[in-house]
Amino acid sequence: MAKRRIGILTGGGDCPGLNAVIRGVTKTAINRYGMEVIGFQDGFEGLIENRFKFLTFEEVSGILTQGGTILGSSNKANPFAHIVIENGKKVVKDVSDETMQLYEDLDLEALICVGGDGTMTIAGMLAEKGANVVGVPKTIDKDLEETDTTFGFDTARLVATEAIDRLHTTAQSHHRVMVVEVMGRNAGWLALESGIAGGGDIILIPEIPYQIEEIFRVVRQRGRFGKRFSIIVVAEGAKPEGGEQVINKIVEDSPEQIRLGGISHIIADQIERETGIESRVAILGHLQRGGTPTPLDRILATRFAVKAMELVEQKKFNEMVAIKGNEIVSVPIKNVMGRQKLVPLDCPLIDAGLSVGTNFGIKM
Numbered sequence: 001m002a003k004r005r006i007g008i009l010t011g012g013g014d015c016p017g018l019n020a021v022i023r024g025v026t027k028t029a030i031n032r033y034g035m036e037v038i039g040f041q042d043g044f045e046g047l048i049e050n051r052f053k054f055l056t057f058e059e060v061s062g063i064l065t066q067g068g069t070i071l072g073s074s075n076k077a078n079p080f081a082h083i084v085i086e087n088g089k090k091v092v093k094d095v096s097d098e099t100m101q102l103y104e105d106l107d108l109e110a111l112i113c114v115g116g117d118g119t120m121t122i123a124g125m126l127a128e129k130g131a132n133v134v135g136v137p138k139t140i141d142k143d144l145e146e147t148d149t150t151f152g153f154d155t156a157r158l159v160a161t162e163a164i165d166r167l168h169t170t171a172q173s174h175h176r177v178m179v180v181e182v183m184g185r186n187a188g189w190l191a192l193e194s195g196i197a198g199g200g201d202i203i204l205i206p207e208i209p210y211q212i213e214e215i216f217r218v219v220r221q222r223g224r225f226g227k228r229f230s231i232i233v234v235a236e237g238a239k240p241e242g243g244e245q246v247i248n249k250i251v252e253d254s255p256e257q258i259r260l261g262g263i264s265h266i267i268a269d270q271i272e273r274e275t276g277i278e279s280r281v282a283i284l285g286h287l288q289r290g291g292t293p294t295p296l297d298r299i300l301a302t303r304f305a306v307k308a309m310e311l312v313e314q315k316k317f318n319e320m321v322a323i324k325g326n327e328i329v330s331v332p333i334k335n336v337m338g339r340q341k342l343v344p345l346d347c348p349l350i351d352a353g354l355s356v357g358t359n360f361g362i363k364m
């Protein structure tokens with residue numbers, strides 16, 4: 001009898017903990033269920049182009065602590081909108097039927113898709129075409145619906161918090177305003193949580209459009225109380241009231257084309273011009289996505305992996321694993337597709353920030 005076989009891929013932007021999932025899935029599949037595992041390379045690109053490798057104990061040994069993904073990832077590949085060059089021109093093609101054929105030919109019992117909202121949306125569409133899909137949520141943005149958190153977030157929050165701590169001392173020495181820009185796309189989770197952990201004086205998130213006058217007021221007021229420096233933590237997606245987000249780059253081949261970034265420069269320039277206080281910028285960028293995952297992310301990634309394999313064994317497909325409270329559960333992938341979890345205005349952390357005097361760029 002042929003050996004039972006599953007496939008796994010990591011899609012979208014990488015984050016710490018992906019390798020912990022690959023290891024968790026592979027070891028559980030082999031140890032518990034006697035299955036073999038193939039890993040598609042570069043996300044859905046590997047599935048489209050039939051590029052994969054067999055994942056053995058040796059392949060996944062020692063990767064628990066490594067950042068990135070040993071399989072590679074792509075935030076452009078999509079079987080429903082695959083870009084090919086024909087006669088020197090880019091043409092977008094739906095190759096999902098061919099992809100499904102490959103999935104059938106490989107005799108996969110299931111396909112585990114590790115990714116964010118973009119990956120879950122494609123996974124859900126493949127499920128509609130008949131693939132047995134299980135989703136595992138990752139992103140440093142923590143913006144996936146139906147799960148309290150995602151692995152990768154804790155590590156990014158630690159990197160951002162450490163950066164804010166370091167910037168504090170230099171801001172203090174030079175009596176400067178430091179504007180720290182963190183990632184997160186349209187969600188303010190990373191800015192909010194690292195800002196609270198790092199004691200940011202002002203935290204600006206996309207969900208609360210700011211008034212620049214209020215920022216001037218806070219910086220000046222701190223000066224009057226003898227605090228000649230200020231730390232402003234700004235999410236890359238933050239915007240002024242009545243204004244727009246700052247776009248850093250358009251990635252044409254990507255399903256999600258907009259890359260945000262640069263708002264910190266605008267804010268720092270405005271503060272320096274208006275208040276005369278020297279202002280500097282630190283954009284943390286991809287530093288937040290690299291390096292070894294925290295213990296919390298390793299544990300979450302491992303628990304997600306084990307649960308994903310449990311779902312495969314139970315033939316409970318087209319579900320995404322999730323964490324609710326401290327329980328690992330699963331939810332239908334279709335509940336997650338095309339949605340983003342933003343910071344609600346009644347978030348207890350905003351209230352906690354207000355209690356300790358944090359300003360959110362408007363009077364609240």
Ligand code: F6P
Binds near residue numbers: 116139141259260
């Ligand atoms: O979704 C994760 C994320 O790091 C966002 O926080 C950020 O906006 C985006 O990806 C950056 O994408 P790229 O790696 O394509 O620059």
